[in-house]
Amino acid sequence: xxxxxxxxxxxxxxxxxxxxxxxxxxxxxxxxxxxxxxxxxxxxxxxxxxxxxxxxxxxxxxxxxxxxxxxxxxxxxxxxxxxxxxxxxxxxxxxxxxxxxxxxxxxxxxxxxxxxxxxxxxxxxxxxxxxxxxxxxxxxxxxxxxxxxxxxxxxxxxxxxxxxxxxxxxxxxx
Amino acid sequence: xxxxxxxxxxxxxxxxxxxxxxxxxxxxxxxxxxxxxxxxxxxxxxxxxxxxxxxxxxxxxxxxxxxxxxxxxxxxxxxxxxxxxxxxxxxxxxxxxxxxxxxxxxxxxxxxxxxxxxxxxxxxxxxxxxxxxxxxxxxxxxxxxxxxxxxxxxxxxxxxxxxxxxxxxxxxxx
Numbered sequence: 045x046x047x048x049x050x051x052x053x054x055x056x057x058x059x060x061x062x063x064x065x066x067x068x069x070x071x072x073x074x075x076x077x078x079x080x081x082x083x084x085x086x087x088x089x090x091x092x093x094x095x096x097x098x099x100x101x102x103x104x105x106x107x108x109x110x111x112x113x114x115x116x117x118x119x120x121x122x123x124x125x126x127x128x129x130x131x132x133x134x135x136x137x138x139x140x141x142x143x144x145x146x147x148x149x150x151x152x153x154x155x156x157x158x159x160x161x162x163x164x165x166x167x168x169x170x171x172x173x174x175x176x177x178x179x180x181x182x183x184x185x186x187x188x189x190x191x192x193x194x195x196x197x198x199x200x201x202x203x204x205x206x207x208x209x210x211x212x213x214x215x216x217x218x
Numbered sequence: 219x220x221x222x223x224x225x226x227x228x229x230x231x232x233x234x235x236x237x238x239x240x241x242x243x244x245x246x247x248x249x250x251x252x253x254x255x256x257x258x259x260x261x262x263x264x265x266x267x268x269x270x271x272x273x274x275x276x277x278x279x280x281x282x283x284x285x286x287x288x289x290x291x292x293x294x295x296x297x298x299x300x301x302x303x304x305x306x307x308x309x310x311x312x313x314x315x316x317x318x319x320x321x322x323x324x325x326x327x328x329x330x331x332x333x334x335x336x337x338x339x340x341x342x343x344x345x346x347x348x349x350x351x352x353x354x355x356x357x358x359x360x361x362x363x364x365x366x367x368x369x370x371x372x373x374x375x376x377x378x379x380x381x382x383x384x385x386x387x388x389x390x391x392x
Contacts, residue, residue: 107254108326112329152286155288158328210380
């Protein structure tokens, strides 16, 4: 797309994302507005135990006012290496450490209006420990499902989180 | 999660999404902040031609400053029925009408901070026509791939849009 940036403004500096509004001019001379949620990105972990079970988290999601079943995941700290984030979030949310991490892919969650990219890792060689959840995550529960149980729950609509479905897609074809 | 809502404020009213910040109080008495991108949701279409080829759109995504290959999709108008949105967006972006729509599922793209839900439809019985793209979509191109070609491009990282991967997951298992 050919355009000229006329103006870029952060309308609100958030804790999770900034709300940026840009004014652009197309080649035709017409003016367009582009609205962007500026997000640091994150890491998603597919933790696989020796018995093949995958560890998921069940948690209340405030924006939806619903409890979702998802792969463990979390936001990158500023300029953080995605693998470091995956290691940290896995332990924080589940208590597990993993001996091996393998990157399966990276996805854009909402490319129309958001900069977020999520890096997806398979984690194996699981070592149990204590989680270290933030206060807003205290209600989080761990669930273990086989790959086939997850697949069935995606198809039934019980699991409906985009990053989880993408992660399972990569895993099935890994 | 048990909490009490102390305050809810729209910090910025956007054209695409609103930026809402809520102050909540946990049972412990501690205060938490919840930041929400209030989004109307949307519809995603998997348009399948008689020969089995799937129609995708290649478009420049401003927030990422990158060109992505995605399933056609668009935002719901206020209180719009998702199927109506799917019919409209399919024609607007590709020029095609479809005789049959079948709902395959619905996904949350970013449940940690965004209300967006995307309704995913399989469309068959394609009738070609003229697209009706908005000015910011003029650079959009149509591409046709077989299901296997899409799968390979997801695994190679060339297709990396979450809704597209989720849609293909549903389609493979339909």
